[in-house]
Amino acid sequence: MNFGTKFSLLKQRVIGGGDQEPEELKVVRRKVQSFIPDLKKVRKAFNTWLEGAKALGNASEQMSSALQGSDVELQNIADTVAKELKFDSKHNDYAGAASLCTSAILSINKKIKLLDALKAKGDELENWRLQKNRLKRKMQEYEKKGDAEGVRKLDSELQTARSNYSSLYNELMAKYGYLIQMSDGKDGIGIVQTELIAFKHSQLLFFKNCAKTCQQYEVTTISSLEDEWLKFEMKLEQKVIERGQKANLRHQSSSAQVNDSGMITSENNAVIAGGVRASTEHLPTVNEDSPGANLEVLKERPVPPPPAPNKPGGSVVVRALYDYAPQSPDELTLTYDDLITVVEKNEDGWWLGNNQTSGQSGLFPGNYCELVGENEGEGSSADDGTC
Numbered sequence: 001m002n003f004g005t006k007f008s009l010l011k012q013r014v015i016g017g018g019d020q021e022p023e024e025l026k027v028v029r030r031k032v033q034s035f036i037p038d039l040k041k042v043r044k045a046f047n048t049w050l051e052g053a054k055a056l057g058n059a060s061e062q063m064s065s066a067l068q069g070s071d072v073e074l075q076n077i078a079d080t081v082a083k084e085l086k087f088d089s090k091h092n093d094y095a096g097a098a099s100l101c102t103s104a105i106l107s108i109n110k111k112i113k114l115l116d117a118l119k120a121k122g123d124e125l126e127n128w129r130l131q132k133n134r135l136k137r138k139m140q141e142y143e144k145k146g147d148a149e150g151v152r153k154l155d156s157e158l159q160t161a162r163s164n165y166s167s168l169y170n171e172l173m174a175k176y177g178y179l180i181q182m183s184d185g186k187d188g189i190g191i192v193q194t195e196l197i198a199f200k201h202s203q204l205l206f207f208k209n210c211a212k213t214c215q216q217y218e219v220t221t222i223s224s225l226e227d228e229w230l231k232f233e234m235k236l237e238q239k240v241i242e243r244g245q246k247a248n249l250r251h252q253s254s255s256a257q258v259n260d261s262g263m264i265t266s267e268n269n270a271v272i273a274g275g276v277r278a279s280t281e282h283l284p285t286v287n288e289d290s291p292g293a294n295l296e297v298l299k300e301r302p303v304p305p306p307p308a309p310n311k312p313g314g315s316v317v318v319r320a321l322y323d324y325a326p327q328s329p330d331e332l333t334l335t336y337d338d339l340i341t342v343v344e345k346n347e348d349g350w351w352l353g354n355n356q357t358s359g360q361s362g363l364f365p366g367n368y369c370e371l372v373g374e375n376e377g378e379g380s381s382a383d384d385g386t387c
Contacts, residue, residue: 019133021126025169028176029122035179036115038188043108046101046199053098057085073217080213084206097209100202104195111191115179121172128165135161316342318353318369332362340369 060081067075084096094102135158142150183190222228317339324334332340332355343361344352351366 019129021129022169025125025173025176028173028180029118032115032176032179033119035183035188035191036112039108039112039115039192042189042192042195043105043112046105046108046195049199050094050098050101050105053085053094053101054087057082057087057095057098061086076213077210077217080210084209097202097206100198100205104198104202107195107198108192118172118175121168125165125168125172128161128168131161132158132165316345317356317372318342318351318366319372320369322368324364324368326362330362332360332364333358334364334368339372340364 060078064075064078064082067078069075085098086095087093087098088095093099135154139151139154139158142154179191186193189196320334320336320338320340322334323336324332326333332353334340334355335357338358339356340353341356342351342353345366346352349366350363352361352363354361
């Protein structure tokens with residue numbers, strides 16, 4: 001189509017006249033084109049679900065590998081989930097139930113392309129309509145001039161335009177009509193019912209296969225991990241009590257006398273080793289018959305006293321009680337038992353120091369460390385303060 005023809009068609013669009021777009025075509029065309037946003041929303045939801053499925057499948061595979069056979073039940077559950085949801089990079093597709101969702105997305109993509117193609121054909125039909133109007137006007141001008149040959153040539157072009165218009169019009173009306181019928185009053189959602197059913201089937205298949213594995217095992221009775229932690233912590237303290245009591249029994253025959261190892265025993269069953277008193281009178285008593293009462297005792301324990309300060313005149317040195325991985329570039333890596341020289345203590349709990357082990361400097365959480373004696377990093381004795 002040359003520039004003159006395009007300009008003539010554009011002029012026709014502006015000034016109007018001639019055959020108009022059929023109203024029935026206009027209505028169904030707009031109706032069908034309104035389906036596209038619905039299809040795109042469904043496709044986006046499917047893609048989001050697949051991304052989550054891929055993450056869950058990979059996480060389940062990692063969980064199975066991390067367990068190393070220590071929990072057969074959990075490992076079987078993780079293997080089942082991974083089998084249904086894992087992404088197979090070799091075949092560029094998901095395994096198990098998730099593969100149905102992939103097929104549904106591909107099908108929706110085809111339908112969106114179909115609607116886009118229909119829109120393009122609608123534009124083509126409009127151009128044929130304008131072409132017919134242009135040719136008819138041109139013929140009228142030639143008839144007024146008495147140009148029979150020009151009229152004959154334009155009439156041939158007009159017949160071709162009418163034939164193309166009619167063929168394309170019938171094709172569009174048939175496809176638009178079927179899509180509207182298929183939508184069943186549900187707009188775009190109606191024409192993706194097959195894909196939604198496939199997705200639903202994939203969900204049912206996934207949960208049923210997981211249920212087959214899970215139904216073999218009993219549901220855990222653990223209702224609160226906080227209570228479980230308190231029980232665990234109390235058991236640890238009970239072991240400290242028991243060890244102290246056993247030590248007392250071994251030394252009951254002696255009365256506060258120092259033996260060759262520097263151990264002192266007294267009548268109140270306290271054991272003193274190297275000048276440090278290990279009394280059990282402030283530790284909670286464990287009631288094996290009433291776990292709930294034990295938890296209440298543990299929750300009501302007094303807050304421990306603040307740490308003892310370093311000796312005046314000495315450099316402040318602390319020992320790492322826990323590992324700490326930096327969360328930002330200005331933080332310091334801590335490994336258990338590292339010695340750190342403290343440069344500055346901030347009120348927010350973050351201290352600035354130099355790690356004597358790694359030679360690095362940076363911020364670190366003060367409550368991850370305990371204070372030690374003056375210059376212990378070079379071999380002096382340690383305080384017992386903890387921060």
